[in-house]
Amino acid sequence: MQDSRKGLIVALAMIVAGVAAFFPFLFVTGHDPDESPLTLVEWVIGGILIGPGFGYLVKWRRARDG
DSSP: OHHHHHHHHHHHHHHHHHHHHHHHHHHHHTOOTTTSOOOHHHHHHHHHHHHHHHHHHHHHHHHHHO
16 A cells, blocks of 8 residues: 555656646746747647656556556
């Protein structure tokens, strides 16, 4: 049970870290959401930053159910 909880915390931490890293990326690139919507490249980079956390969450869920 303890390993299951630890895996969930790691997955959620990866998701939060990806979201937290996306905002400085937007700041560094000078993107202002009030001026224009996100471009495809920015969506892809956001997915790259956030995606591993969701992948780990799916892996955790399969291990828990399996």
